[in-house]
Each structure stands twice: as C-alpha cells, then as structure tokens.
Amino acid sequence: KNEVEQSPQNLTAQEGEFITINCSYSVGISALHWLQQHPGGGIVSLFMLSSGKKKHGRLIATINIQEKHSSLHITASHPRDSAVYICAVPGNQFYFGTGTSLTVIP
Amino acid sequence: DAMVIQNPRYQVTQFGKPVTLSCSQTLNHNVMYWYQQKSSQAPKLLFHYYDKDFNNEADTPDNFQSRRPNTSFCFLDIRSPGLGDAAMYLCATSRAGPGQGYEQYFGPGTRLTVT
Numbered sequence: 001k002n003e004v005e006q007s008p009q010n011l012t013a014q015e016g017e018f019i020t021i022n023c024s025y026s027v028g029i030s031a032l033h034w035l036q037q038h039p040g041g042g043i044v045s046l047f048m049l050s051s052g053k054k055k056h057g058r059l060i061a062t063i064n065i066q067e068k069h070s071s072l073h074i075t076a077s078h079p080r081d082s083a084v085y086i087c088a089v090p091g092n093q094f095y096f097g098t099g100t101s102l103t104v105i106p
Numbered sequence: 107d108a109m110v111i112q113n114p115r116y117q118v119t120q121f122g123k124p125v126t127l128s129c130s131q132t133l134n135h136n137v138m139y140w141y142q143q144k145s146s147q148a149p150k151l152l153f154h155y156y157d158k159d160f161n162n163e164a165d166t167p168d169n170f171q172s173r174r175p176n177t178s179f180c181f182l183d184i185r186s187p188g189l190g191d192a193a194m195y196l197c198a199t200s201r202a203g204p205g206q207g208y209e210q211y212f213g214p215g216t217r218l219t220v221t
Contacts (some may be wrong), residue, residue, distance in 0.1 A: 033210065042112075042214035043149070043196060086148065090203075093163070094139075094210065096148035 003027050006087050006097035013104050019074040021100045023087030026068065034061050034072050035086040037099070043086070046072070077104045109133050110213035112197050118219045119187050127182040127216045129197030137203055138180040139210070140172060141196040149196055155180060156203060184218075192220045 005024045013019050025032070031050040037043045047054050047061040049070070054061050058077075063070040074081055082104050087097040111130045119125040129138065137156050141149035153162045155174045169191070171183040184191055197213040 030206065031209075035212070040217070042194075043198075043212035045209055045211060048209040088210075090206075093151050093154075098148050099146075 002098070003091065003095040004087055004089055004097040006085075006100050008100060009098065010101045011103070013077050013102070015078060015104055015106050017077050017104075019077050019081075019102065019104075021072045021085050021087075021102070023070045023072070023097055024068060025070075025087075025089045025095070027089060027091045027095060029065075029089045029091070031090065032063055032070050033088040033090075033094075034070070035088060037084045037086060039083070046085075074102075077102075079104045079106050110197060110199055110211050112195075112213035112216050114216060115214060116217050116219070118221060119184075120221055121189065122186045125184050125187055125218070127184075127195050127197075127218070129180045129182070129213055130178050131197075131199045131211075132178070133199055133201075133211060134177060135199035135201050135211070136177075137200045138174060139196075139198040139200075140170075140180070140182045141198065142191075143194040143196055143215075145193075152182070187218070187220045189220050192218055194218075 007022045031048050034047040035043050058075045060073040084099040084101050086099045088094050113128045139154040140152045143149040152166045173181045194215045196215045198210045200210045201208040
C-alpha cells in the first residue's frame, strides 16, 4: 500500500482549462509538498502547506488535514504547465506519490 | 541564484566503472538527501545525512556510497555501476529532518547513463 495516492495518473487538457490534481495520504504529517518536474528535468518545489490554502500565480493548493487530502489546482492552464506534478508527505522519510502527468494542448 | 547545484547534469559511465556525482548547497541546511528516480517512477530515497550523521535506507544497495566532507557538499559514489543503475539522481536539502515540517529543496538532477 502506498502512503501517498495521487489521481489522476495522466491528464490531458485544452489550454485555458481549469485543472485539479488530487492527493490522499495515510500517514500523519506536519506539512504536505507539491512538486513539479518537467520532462527530463529536476524537481521544483511549488508549495509546502500544513493547513488551508496557498496561492502562487495560477496555482492554488489546498489541504484538509482531517480528511488527509490535498488538491492542486491550475487556473487558465497553459502548455508550459505540462509536467509531472508530485505530492510528497514527510514521515520518517519523504513519501512521494507516483505523480500526475499533465499535458496541456494549445 | 541556484541553491542546490548538481554536477554534472549528464554523466555517461561504462558498466563497472566507478562514478561520483556531486551536490552542493548554498542554503546551509543540515540535511542532504540523495534520491534515485527511474523513468515514470517516484523518487526513491537512497540515504541522507543529518549534519555528519549518515542514514542509509535498508534497501539501498551496497554499491551506493555517500560522503559529506562539509555542510555544503555531498557526494554519491557508485562503485560498480550496472545497467540497472541508469537513472536520474536527485540531491535535496532541508533545514531539518522530514518529520519536522521543513521544505525540501531539490537540485536539477544528474542523469546517469551506463553503457
């Protein structure tokens, strides 16, 4: 059983669409991380949040600690948003979701 | 300014030929991590240093070693690379350990090819 589950695994959207990626976890956490990885590239940390909501540009992350669930939203999606989005939670080590591969078509 | 730097970005080595990957950080973080990431998979933690305290994951092969000569630098040594070791190797840092709620900062990764 994975400590972190993400859905969907793959997502294709038209440019401009509103996108939601979900993350559920089973371990107790102090904070949850959303990461972005472009094809063949390294990982960039987008958000670290422990409650409520955070917004950065067109990206919004929310978390419900009681339900052990977080969502990453992208408003007005753009082809440059195409990447793998990974949810990670800290425990004894960092537990990573398997990622959501997003493709935004012009 | 780059905060976690990995060199080289791409490394090609021959089967069985030792290789060293480098990571440096300008954040003065206490913890440095090495992850292995294979295609379409999540990163897998190999080991981490909390200051000079080395923590090896139970399933990390003996073929993988690490050194941290000072706060800023950490090295990943692969003593006898096999074809199955071809992967992206990611270095990350954080101010304290995973359970303490600090953000991880990732380097750009080194893509290792074994021929």
